[in-house]
Amino acid sequence: MKSPRSPIFELILSRLREFWREPEALFWVYGFPILLIVALGLAFPDEAPRPAVDVASLPGHETAAAALRSGGDIDVVVNSLEVARARHRSERTDLVVIPEGEGYVYLYDPSRPEDHLAKVMADSAIQRAKGRPDPVMTRGETVKLPGSRYIDWLLPGLVGMNIMGGGLWGVGFVLVDMRVRKLLKRFRATPMRRSDFLLAILGSRVAFMIPEVFTILLIGKLLFGAPLGGAPLLLALVILAGSICFCGLGLLLACRTERLETASGLTNLAMMPMWILSGIFFSAERFPDAIQPFVRALPLTQLNFALRGVILEGQGLSDIAFPLVMLVGVGGIAFALALRWFRWT
Amino acid sequence: MDDAAIVCRGLRKTYPQGVEAVRGLDLAVPRGSCFGLLGPNGAGKTTTVEILEGLLEKTSGEVEVLGRRWEDSAREIRERIGVSLQETRLAEKLQVLETLRLFRSFYRSGLDPAEAMELVGLSEKAKERVGRLSGGQRQRLAVATAMVGNPELLFLDEPTTGLDPQARRQLWDVLRAFRTEGRTIVLTTHYMDEAERLCDEIAIVDRGQRIALGTPKSLIGSVGGDHVIEVDFPSADMSDRAEALAKGWPQVQSAHRSGTTLEWNVRSLTETLPDVLRRLEEAGLTLAELRTRQASLEDVFVKLTGRHLREESAIPHL
Numbered sequence: 316m317k318s319p320r321s322p323i324f325e326l327i328l329s330r331l332r333e334f335w336r337e338p339e340a341l342f343w344v345y346g347f348p349i350l351l352i353v354a355l356g357l358a359f360p361d362e363a364p365r366p367a368v369d370v371a372s373l374p375g376h377e378t379a380a381a382a383l384r385s386g387g388d389i390d391v392v393v394n395s396l397e398v399a400r401a402r403h404r405s406e407r408t409d410l411v412v413i414p415e416g417e418g419y420v421y422l423y424d425p426s427r428p429e430d431h432l433a434k435v436m437a438d439s440a441i442q443r444a445k446g447r448p449d450p451v452m453t454r455g456e457t458v459k460l461p462g463s464r465y466i467d468w469l470l471p472g473l474v475g476m477n478i479m480g481g482g483l484w485g486v487g488f489v490l491v492d493m494r495v496r497k498l499l500k501r502f503r504a505t506p507m508r509r510s511d512f513l514l515a516i517l518g519s520r521v522a523f524m525i526p527e528v529f530t531i532l533l534i535g536k537l538l539f540g541a542p543l544g545g546a547p548l549l550l551a552l553v554i555l556a557g558s559i560c561f562c563g564l565g566l567l568l569a570c571r572t573e574r575l576e577t578a579s580g581l582t583n584l585a586m587m588p589m590w591i592l593s594g595i596f597f598s599a600e601r602f603p604d605a606i607q608p609f610v611r612a613l614p615l616t617q618l619n620f621a622l623r624g625v626i627l628e629g630q631g632l633s634d635i636a637f638p639l640v641m642l643v644g645v646g647g648i649a650f651a652l653a654l655r656w657f658r659w660t
Numbered sequence: 661m662d663d664a665a666i667v668c669r670g671l672r673k674t675y676p677q678g679v680e681a682v683r684g685l686d687l688a689v690p691r692g693s694c695f696g697l698l699g700p701n702g703a704g705k706t707t708t709v710e711i712l713e714g715l716l717e718k719t720s721g722e723v724e725v726l727g728r729r730w731e732d733s734a735r736e737i738r739e740r741i742g743v744s745l746q747e748t749r750l751a752e753k754l755q756v757l758e759t760l761r762l763f764r765s766f767y768r769s770g771l772d773p774a775e776a777m778e779l780v781g782l783s784e785k786a787k788e789r790v791g792r793l794s795g796g797q798r799q800r801l802a803v804a805t806a807m808v809g810n811p812e813l814l815f816l817d818e819p820t821t822g823l824d825p826q827a828r829r830q831l832w833d834v835l836r837a838f839r840t841e842g843r844t845i846v847l848t849t850h851y852m853d854e855a856e857r858l859c860d861e862i863a864i865v866d867r868g869q870r871i872a873l874g875t876p877k878s879l880i881g882s883v884g885g886d887h888v889i890e891v892d893f894p895s896a897d898m899s900d901r902a903e904a905l906a907k908g909w910p911q912v913q914s915a916h917r918s919g920t921t922l923e924w925n926v927r928s929l930t931e932t933l934p935d936v937l938r939r940l941e942e943a944g945l946t947l948a949e950l951r952t953r954q955a956s957l958e959d960v961f962v963k964l965t966g967r968h969l970r971e972e973s974a975i976p977h978l
Binding site: 322497505 | 738
């Protein structure tokens with residue numbers, strides 16, 4: 316007879332098998348992030364920004380329109396003032412040029428960068444057409460900065476989000492489900508150790524995480540040429556630290572929860588502040604200084620810092636030491652508490 | 661008591677809400693026997709076995725399992741017992757053999773998973789996912805997970821509830837085979853036929869207390885008569901008269917009434933039945949229905965409590 320393998324190994328193997336045999340789980344883990352990347356890549360294409368400008372059809376509009384068109388880098392449309400205003404309100408145009416006497420009024424929203432750009436470009440074109448001289452000769456030299464596009468910036472955020480979701484849902488929900496099915500109670504009746512069981516749940520989740528994350532990054536690279544800077548080993552280390560942190564938290568959330576509804580409520584409650592504040596879709600540094608200490612105390616904020624540091628800026632171990640220590644620390648404390656408070660039934 | 665697999669004295673369990681599920685239970689299960697806890701739903705059977713299995717804390721009393729106490733030898737006891745709970749939904753995506761390998765890995769020593777599968781007759785289903793098994797096959801798998809650690813003591817909580825007669829019979833065969841190797845089985849059931857067929861000794865439990873203990877034969881014998889005559893009358897009035905009449909008959913060992921139906925326990929049908937019929941006729945009582953059957957544990961329970969084990973009484977006799 317073959318001697319049996321260790322309980323940790325068998326438990327991890329079982330989890331991996333269950334996961335691979337669950338098409339829905341596969342979709343949420345692989346399909347959903349890929350769809351999200353593709354959708355965001357299409358919504359934020361990799362092109363030089365082209366301002367859209369409406370010229371109100373009042374006397375004098377032909378001159379303005381001709382001046383704006385002369386450069387060839389502005390999309391110009393002539394519309395009635397009403398239509399033009401409406402188009403601006405709905406952000407279909409960045410600027411409305413309204414003829415007024417000999418001059419023009421620019422209608423724009425100063426809080427939108429696109430409006431600013433349109434206003435500067437339109438003004439320059441109109442002034443130059445009227446004969447404004449350029450006192451200094453300048454020329455532009457264009458380069459392509461990797462990692463400067465939104466999609467490049469977004470990808471590490473999506474990776475962080477996936478690690479958070481995978482850890483909290485993948486561990487917490489699975490555990491509560493086993494409790495509801497009385498499978499935990501059945502395990503309790505065997506000599507299997509609690510620590511073996513919890514480590515196996517944690518280990519299987521971490522084992523899923525690494526291929527998941529590399530799939531997202533690979534899709535980003537293949538479809539959008541997103542950068543994959545930094546040392547792969549260091550990246551793996553960041554992913555590992557993030558997984559430990561969120562799997563530990565997932566374990567803690569589920570250690571006594573008896574109902575799936577409660578588990579899902581707790582998980583959403585834990586994820587909500589990080590969804591909003593931790594810099595998945597826009598930088599966490601945009602939040603006011605007053606709440607920065609709170610924002611930075613969130614594990615996902617630190618994970619995203621570390622991921623962007625490695626992927627976009629090629630940072631080294633010493634640069635991301637703080638986030639790594641914090642993630643592993645939070646995960647370790649959560650695991651220790653979960654081990655202490657854990658209930659089988 | 662070295663020859664006892666389980667000793668339990670004055671066992672009590674009071675749930676936090678104040679429900680007294682077990683109220684001073686004494687049990688002694690000899691090694692190598694099959695011991696049954698028989699009782700209606702809610703009698704405290706599951707609470708009792710879950711305390712014996714180390715899954716629930718007792719409120720008070722003493723429990724020894726295989727000569728050890730849960731307080732200081734939990735892991736050792738768990739190595740030596742096997743447990744099948746009343747309802748466990750094993751992982752549906754895992755295959756039968758995979759499930760048994762998983763459970764085998766928890767024990768220091770035990771059976772080869774393939775052997776456990778063979779024991780419960782699931783070898784052909786080795787590669788089948790648990791989710792695709794029938795109810796009976798799942799239950800046999802649950803028993804196999806309890807056997808794979810090669811336990812000295814096997815706990816089964818309502819092992820055949822919800823199974824069809826054929827599936828029940830298959831599981832009984834599995835348990836009998838396990839028994840022949842000198843190991844102990846403790847099972848709970850509310851099926852009297854299951855208890856009668858499988859158990860060497862039975863404790864009848866009701867409302868958290870043991871109300872009877874003995875071999876199936878001695879318990880049935882305690883009702884006073886191996887046979888039951890059931891008579892039904894067209895009116896309650898006639899039943900009343902027949903009930904009063906029968907009190908004076910020496911042949912009737914014990915009597916029970918539900919509605920218009922009277923049940924009389926007697927030692928011998930051939931001697932008693934003609935006499936009973938003659939006496940009823942003389943009294944001018946006409947029968948609406950007459951049935952006879954073997955006395956069972958059900959009758960023991962009825963005699964002790966005045967109630968039936970379960971409401972739906974139509975249990976197929978196999």
